[in-house]
Amino acid sequence: MPAGTKGTIFTVFSTAYAVGKTLIAVNIAAELARDGFKVCLADLDLQFGDIRYYLKLEPEMTIADAERAMQNNPNEVKMSNYLTPFHSGNIHFDVLVNPDLLEEAYNMDISLIRTMIERLQLEYDYVIVDTTSTFSALNLSMMDLSTIIDFVGLVDFIPTIKNMKRGSDTLKELGYDDTKIRYVLNRSNARTRIDASDVEQILGKHFDYVLPNDFMTAQKSIQFGEPLVQKSRDTELAREICRMVDKYAKPGTEEEQDKDSKGGFFSRLFS
Template sequence: MAPRVQSSIILSVFSTAAGSGKTLTAINIAADMARQGYSVCLLDLDLQFGDVAHYLGLPQTVTMAEAQVAIEQNPEIFDVNGYLARYTHRDVQFSVLLPPVKLEDAYRMDVSFLEQMVRSLGGFDFIVLDLTPVFNILNMVMLDLSTLIIYLGVVDTLPAIKNYKMGYDTLRRFNYDKSKIKLVENYDKKQKVVNIQNIERLLDEKFYFRLPYDPKAVQASIQRKCPVVLLEEDYPLKKRYRQISELYSRDKNQQVKKEESGEGFFRRLYHKWG
């Protein structure tokens, strides 16, 4: 496989808690970038329990498991485009790389292959990564590769706040610049035990965006297999997702500065000991 120059902006949507709205956010950012006319590829990197295919109504006939087998057998003729699903809604289209269907295939996935796969997608304007809510080796490598990290959380209880802060502190300990990490709160209707200003003081950082509580938008999106940003109705959540993606798209040519070594902490560690 011929190497490509990595010219894409890579956006990782990450959380340290399940049920934070991470997958829905990743799908909608990818969809709205595509709506603006950019070439976009969305990767579902929850290898065991990924939901992107279900949300978008895509058949999992070809996945990254088949792509890994193909590149191992014939690396010189491998073309990633043959393993991408396409989501289309009216005149909006974006590509999706889906996770394995079988659990045993998920365990066989190789982190080095997945890193190579992301690099091979360098011809897209934007690559959006939907990560699992853990600090595992795969996520660490992908976070290092990322231009920007959207760190999502529902901070409505003391345990949730503690979990969110621990995750943010972990990201900061590995020398990520503050400009690379964007804090996003997914608002829950339940009464918070701590107000948002106190949470921001605890984090020593303000939330970049707060997603509104909009169950009607989420329900309509799931029922119609359509991202919120592409629905006809004028939902509050649709407006907010569009605001997030438009901020990134306006700054497409102003890439976040990479580490001088060209390789982040986690990838250096993985390549040394992995």
């Protein structure tokens, strides 16, 4: 990547727990890396992040170490010293792992995390950010920076759908450009009495991607620490995740990212 060029940031977000954010983030990263891009995956589920487990990583450094170093000497910090490499076959990417301890995660400085992600953006073609299911200052800051927000939902219970609607309306009220939000329905064919088309009507949006329920494939990939786009490539689930990547597997323009980072809620809050 030429010096000064910014990579593309995907943030994977939801308004409900356990909808598949981490599985999707890991596999977007893996597929982009498989396509030959330089990719960094950041686990910003600071307290309960799962990426280290989903990929069977044994990190020597975490985001908490990076944050401590940045507090002392921000300009001297090399992000590469705080990343954990992941290798599987022809897939290689780096991971910014969540803190080891809950108490480290609790008090992290959001502006330093933002600076870390901005630095990674200068070094990587793609930065994939996994998040928690809340409208937190950290998540909003990431959504501001992002080129693409993957808003993941499930059609299971009424409260999940209510929160999806609230989330979607809130993103709109906060002024996020609708073209950067992709609506992703996960576990679409799970047993449920609720019809996805009714949910689309409630949301006033069509799902851009519909990922099937595939317990065995998802479970196997977590059990063996292997992205499913690698080991279960022939499944419908892998194919749909690949489709999420194929459409955007090209570096975003700086203009787009500047527009996004100036237009978001977090920047307006502190301007």
